[in-house]
Amino acid sequence: xxxxxxARRIAAEIQRVNxxxxxxxFGNIGVQLLPLLRNSPVPVIVSFHGADAGVDMNRRAxxxxxxxxxxxxxxxxxxxxxxxxxxAEMGCPREKIRIQRTGIPLLRFRFWARLAPEDGxxxxxxxxxxxxxxxxxxxxRAFARFTETYPLATFTIAGEGPLLAExxxxxxxxxxxxxxxxxxxxxxxxxxxxxxxxxxxxxxxETGPDGNQEGVPNSMLEAMSTGLPVVAxxxxxxxxxxxxxxxxxxxxxxxxxxxxxxxxxxxxxPARYPALGAAAxxxxxxxxxxxxxxxxxxxxxxxxxxx
Numbered sequence: 001x002x003x004x005x006x007a008r009r010i011a012a013e014i015q016r017v018n019x020x021x022x023x024x025x026f027g028n029i030g031v032q033l034l035p036l037l038r039n040s041p042v043p044v045i046v047s048f049h050g051a052d053a054g055v056d057m058n059r060r061a062x063x064x065x066x067x068x069x070x071x072x073x074x075x076x077x078x079x080x081x082x083x084x085x086x087x088a089e090m091g092c093p094r095e096k097i098r099i100q101r102t103g104i105p106l107l108r109f110r111f112w113a114r115l116a117p118e119d120g121x122x123x124x125x126x127x128x129x130x131x132x133x134x135x136x137x138x139x140x141r142a143f144a145r146f147t148e149t150y151p152l153a154t155f156t157i158a159g160e161g162p163l164l165a166e167x168x169x170x171x172x173x174x175x176x177x178x179x180x181x182x183x184x185x186x187x188x189x190x191x192x193x194x195x196x197x198x199x200x201x202x203x204x205x206e207t208g209p210d211g212n213q214e215g216v217p218n219s220m221l222e223a224m225s226t227g228l229p230v231v232a233x234x235x236x237x238x239x240x241x242x243x244x245x246x247x248x249x250x251x252x253x254x255x256x257x258x259x260x261x262x263x264x265x266x267x268x269x270p271a272r273y274p275a276l277g278a279a280a281x282x283x284x285x286x287x288x289x290x291x292x293x294x295x296x297x298x299x300x301x302x303x304x305x306x307x
Contacts, residue, residue: 007035015041020305027052030069031062037072043304047077047100048087050215050236051133067091074304079215080237086213100297102218103290108188109225111281114199116270121152124263125198125228127191127219130161133212135204135233135253137170142204142259144174150267155202156194158183192226199273200266201228205235206253216241216288225284229276231262241287247280
C-alpha cells in the first residue's frame, strides 16, 4: 500500500484540479491505494477487468483489504456479468456494481466480408500474451488435430510472453512447427494485416493456476469486429460476446478435442462461414461499441458524483 504521505499528496492534487470523481482503474490498484480511499475528498469508482478479481484472494490479508475497498467505493465497475458475479462472491455489495464493457473503436477495426478458402488452407489466428490463461497449448493441440483433415491450414500466434519457448517446442512435438508462426507483438497496422488474412480467431481461455481469469478479451472483440468468427471456451465473459453457433462456437475449458471439432465444424460448412463472420461483427457493434460504452462510463461518473 502507498504511504499516508503519498495519499495526502494525491488528495491535495485532486482538490487542486477541482476533481469530482476518483476512478481507480484496476481492483488490485484499489487495494494499494486504500490509504487514499479512506480519506478521498471525492467519490471513488473502482473498475475490474478480469485478472484483478481472483489473484491473491486466497490470502486473508488481501481479501480483507479488498472487502474494505468495496466498502469505501461508491461504485464498482465490471467488464462482464460473469465478472460482476465474481465480485459479488468476493463480498462487493451487488447494488454498487455496474456493467461497463470494453469499448471497441469500430472505425479502427472495420468489417470486411470473407469467404471460406476453396483449397482448404484455413488460416487461424490468436493474439494475446503468451501466458497460461490463454489456453495456447490446447489451441496448438486442436490445430494439430485439425491439420489431419486440412493439411494446408496455418496458425499464426501474435504476442509475447514467458511461454514462447514451451509453445515452440510443443508445436515441434506435435509435428506442426512448419505450419505455426509466432510473430511477437504486433502494432496496429501489422495486426490489421494479419486479421485481414485470417479466417478464424481462436481464444480457448482457461482459469490459470493462480485463479487468473479473463473478463472479455479485447483482442477477441477486435477480431470479431473485422468479421472473424471465433472458436473459444465458455470462460469468464466470453459467452457474453460469442453466441454459440451464431458468431462462432464455444467449448469447455481444457478440451482440445472439442476445440478441434468446433474448428472442423466451421471448415466443413463453408456456405455458412460468411454468416458467422457477419454475426460476430454485429455482436460487437451492438454490445461493445466504444461510443456507447463511453456513455455508460459517463453515466457512472455522474451517478457517483451525485451521491
